[in-house]
Amino acid sequence: xxxxxxxxxxxxxxxxxxxxxxxxxxxxxxxxxxxxxxxxxxxxxxxxxxxxxxxxxxxxxxxxxxxxxxxxxxxxxxxxxxxxxxxxxxxxxxxxxxxxxxxxxxxxxxxxxxxxxxxxxxxxxxxxxxxxxxxxxxxxxxxxxxxxxxxxxxxxxxxxxxxxxxxxxxxxxxxxxxxxxxxxxxxxxxxxxxxxxxxxxxxxxxxxxxxxxxxxxxxxxxxxxxxxxxxxxxxxxxxxxxxxxxxxxxxxxxxxxxxxxxxxxxxxxxxxxxxxxxxxxxxxxxxxxxxxxxxxxxxxxxxxxxxxxxxxxxxxxxxxxxxxxxxxxxxxxxxxxxxxxxxxxxxxxxxxxxxxxxxxxxxxxxxxxxxxxxxxxxxxxxxxxxxxxxxxxxxxxxxxxxxxxxxxxxxxxxxxxxxxxxxxxxxxxxxxxxxxxxxxxxxxxxxxxxxxxxxxxxxxxxxxxxxxxxxx
Amino acid sequence: xxxxxxxxxxxxxxxxxxxxxxxxxxxxxxxxxxxxxxxxxxxxxxxxxxxxxxxxxxxxxxxxxxxxxxxxxxxxxxxxxxxxxxxxxxxxxxxxxxxxxxxxxxxxxxxxxxxxxxxxxxxxxxxxxxxxxxxxxxxxxxxxxxxxxxxxxxxxxxxxxxxxxxxxxxxxxxxxxxxxxxxxxxxxxxxxxxxxxxxxxxxxxxxxxxxxxxxxxxxxxxxxxxxxxxxxxxxxxxxxxxxxxxxxxxxxxxxxxxxxxxxxxxxxxxxxxxxxxxxx
Numbered sequence: 001x002x003x004x005x006x007x008x009x010x011x012x013x014x015x016x017x018x019x020x021x022x023x024x025x026x027x028x029x030x031x032x033x034x035x036x037x038x039x040x041x042x043x044x045x046x047x048x049x050x051x052x053x054x055x056x057x058x059x060x061x062x063x064x065x066x067x068x069x070x071x072x073x074x075x076x077x078x079x080x081x082x083x084x085x086x087x088x089x090x091x092x093x094x095x096x097x098x099x100x101x102x103x104x105x106x107x108x109x110x111x112x113x114x115x116x117x118x119x120x121x122x123x124x125x126x127x128x129x130x131x132x133x134x135x136x137x138x139x140x141x142x143x144x145x146x147x148x149x150x151x152x153x154x155x156x157x158x159x160x161x162x163x164x165x166x167x168x169x170x171x172x173x174x175x176x177x178x179x180x181x182x183x184x185x186x187x188x189x190x191x192x193x194x195x196x197x198x199x200x201x202x203x204x205x206x207x208x209x210x211x212x213x214x215x216x217x218x219x220x221x222x223x224x225x226x227x228x229x230x231x232x233x234x235x236x237x238x239x240x241x242x243x244x245x246x247x248x249x250x251x252x253x254x255x256x257x258x259x260x261x262x263x264x265x266x267x268x269x270x271x272x273x274x275x276x277x278x279x280x281x282x283x284x285x286x287x288x289x290x291x292x293x294x295x296x297x298x299x300x301x302x303x304x305x306x307x308x309x310x311x312x313x314x315x316x317x318x319x320x321x322x323x324x325x326x327x328x329x330x331x332x333x334x335x336x337x338x339x340x341x342x343x344x345x346x347x348x349x350x351x352x353x354x355x356x357x358x359x360x361x362x363x364x365x366x367x368x369x370x371x372x373x374x375x376x377x378x379x380x381x382x383x384x385x386x387x388x389x390x391x392x393x394x395x396x397x398x399x400x401x402x403x404x405x406x407x408x409x410x411x412x413x414x415x416x417x418x419x420x421x422x423x424x425x426x427x428x429x430x431x432x433x434x435x436x437x438x439x440x441x442x443x444x445x446x447x448x449x450x451x452x453x454x455x456x457x458x459x460x461x462x463x464x465x466x467x468x469x470x471x472x
Numbered sequence: 473x474x475x476x477x478x479x480x481x482x483x484x485x486x487x488x489x490x491x492x493x494x495x496x497x498x499x500x501x502x503x504x505x506x507x508x509x510x511x512x513x514x515x516x517x518x519x520x521x522x523x524x525x526x527x528x529x530x531x532x533x534x535x536x537x538x539x540x541x542x543x544x545x546x547x548x549x550x551x552x553x554x555x556x557x558x559x560x561x562x563x564x565x566x567x568x569x570x571x572x573x574x575x576x577x578x579x580x581x582x583x584x585x586x587x588x589x590x591x592x593x594x595x596x597x598x599x600x601x602x603x604x605x606x607x608x609x610x611x612x613x614x615x616x617x618x619x620x621x622x623x624x625x626x627x628x629x630x631x632x633x634x635x636x637x638x639x640x641x642x643x644x645x646x647x648x649x650x651x652x653x654x655x656x657x658x659x660x661x662x663x664x665x666x667x668x669x670x671x672x673x674x675x676x677x678x679x680x681x682x683x684x685x686x687x688x689x690x691x692x693x694x695x696x697x698x699x700x701x702x703x704x705x706x707x708x709x710x711x712x713x714x715x716x717x718x719x720x721x722x723x724x725x726x727x728x729x730x731x732x733x734x735x736x737x738x739x740x741x742x743x744x745x746x747x748x749x750x751x752x
Contacts, residue, residue, distance in 0.1 A: 109720075132505050229612070230585075232699075232700050291613065292609070296586075431718070435699075439701070442612070
């Protein structure tokens with residue numbers, strides 16, 4: 001920064017800027033086109049492993065792992081599993097770098113393009129991250145290991161597919177496997193038992209009962225649904241759940257997210273937009289929710305302000321700590337009792353192996369170690385939802401919110417009711433949709449306009465993609 | 473020439489080279505990972521034609537009212553008043569008013585986020601004094617979010633301006649004030665004929681510092697609104713970050729960064745010319 005008091009005379013300054021200009025030009029001339037063309041990246045092979053890798057035979061190994069599991073239970077669970085892995089293979093030392101989600105997201109790209117990237121990284125699903133990394137040849141396909149370790153049969157396809165990227169690096173949800181998720185997550189319905197009881201409302205068994213409870217709660221002077229949208233993203237989850245409920249089945253929206261559906265110009269999307277706008281207008285959501293933080297809203301809910309809270313399973317441990325026996329949890333209830341469940345959800349960030357890792361076998365063994373049946377038990381004990389709970393589900397007491405969460409997860413997988421996050425649809429939809437949903441809640445954007453903007457976003461990306469495909 | 477060499481080397485290494493790289497990137501179409509392609513002036517063309525890219529610059533200009541104009545005006549008023557009357561505990565007030573400058577912007581952001589919340593301090597006060605009708609969700613309101621963030625800037629920058637002006641006012645010879653009074657000048661006249669011209673240099677410094685602070689405002693937006701509601705508070709510095717790291721449009725982000733640099737440069741030159749009265 002140079003402000004006028006720095007003393008250089010104007011003439012000297014003119015000369016300095018000439019020097020700067022010359023330097024800049026020289027630099028431009030010498031600069032080369034940045035980015036890798038894929039050839040500098042690893043072979044993308046690791047296809048030669050034929051038997052279960054044995055890390056103990058690899059000599060001294062330092063495995064660098066970058067993850068974002070910094071919150072309470074998740075951090076504890078990873079630390080425990082890392083220790084076990086090192087105890088089992090004394091020749092392996094795990095160098096763990098844990099950062100928050102946002103910090104990981106912004107630094108990972110630089111780290112991966114360097115010459116010495118970490119061995120194992122947690123990559124976010126979708127076009128902006130995992131697809132971009134795979135396209136640039138920075139991640140190792142894991143299909144071979146999936147066969148050796150039986151990951152294909154351990155995980156339901158809906159989950160495994162989210163970690164797949166097509167060979168041409170254009171689509172995801174199909175193609176090679178680039179990562180394994182440790183945890184599961186979905187948007188569910190939290191409720192405050194005391195508030196419901198006071199208003200004479202039973203925990204809903206169907207979606208219709210839930211929506212009928214909203215005006216009743218309002219009448220009784222309770223806030224029906226607690227909600228804070230200052231951070232912009234929470235509305236995308238609420239909207240997703242409403243859309244899933246309005247759709248004929250989970251397939252329609254899921255296909256659109258994965259790039260093989262009919263887009264957003266359809267009745268379920270329109271209806272979801274109308275419902276959300278109605279909720280805001282009728283006061284089922286708090287007034288001025290765009291100005292309340294996500295965490296603040298959760299705290300208010302825990303404090304008894306609000307009967308319901310529609311958000312992810314990642315909040316369960318914290319809410320339970322604050323609310324104890326008052327907290328109830330369920331997946332969004334089905335249209336009719338006993339009908340299949342559906343909601344927005346998926347899995348935690350994928351654990352991927354970088355293509356430049358010198359120890360892909362050890363990395364794969366590590367992935368196996370943090371996702372197997374024993375790992376599920378460790379996760380359950382720490383209040384974390386494992387992607388594949390298996391027998392570990394029984395470790396939570398009957399009727400507890402944890403148990404409801406695990407049982408809901410298993411039911412959702414059985415019903416094939418999981419719809420991936422809407423922000424996977426295009427690289428930029430997270431920005432456009434979160435901004436537009438704030439407008440919808442405020443009443444400045446009509447539901448129809450929201451839908452047409454979503455559709456426009458979807459079509460623009462599809463066109464760009466098919467254009468790129470034609471170029472190849 | 474030799475004794476400026478070390479400084480020049482550092483300057484080149486950490487300023488000129490990155491600047492040159494940014495300019496270079498702005499002519500490319502690059503996702504930050506795969507091989508980049510030449511984009512020519514496309515990124516700049518979009519900067520001027522795409523309303524979504526233009527809006528942040530407009531917001532930044534609005535914010536300058538709150539970051540630069542208001543603090544300088546308030547600072548001048550306070551400085552004039554304080555230099556006229558002897559105030560007990562002056563050092564204490566100066567410290568308190570300067571305090572926001574010392575706090576990390578992140579801390580400021582978190583504190584104001586809770587003050588401006590729907591059930592935050594500001595609305596509580598409004599309700600308490602019977603002006604509950606004015607209470608609103610400040611950061612979630614399309615009309616009020618930008619001014620609300622701006623007021624935080626005013627709060628931060630006013631202390632800096634005041635301290636600068638107070639120091640400057642002490643250098644103004646007492647005789648000038650006496651002469652003005654002798655000629656029968658009132659407080660207002662005295663301010664415009666003695667204090668303001670005497671503080672010309674300080675005003676230029678204050679304007680430059682606050683304009684630069686206002687234009688590169690990133691942390692406050694990041695913490696309080698993330699550019700929302702909608703895109704009502706998005707500013708260039710925040711957009712650069714978002715495009716480079718979240719949407720993988722490094723070229724467009726670089727073009728925006730260059731645009732921001734040019735804007736800051738032009739405004740500081742204007743301040744130097746007009747306010748400080750420099751001629752080349």
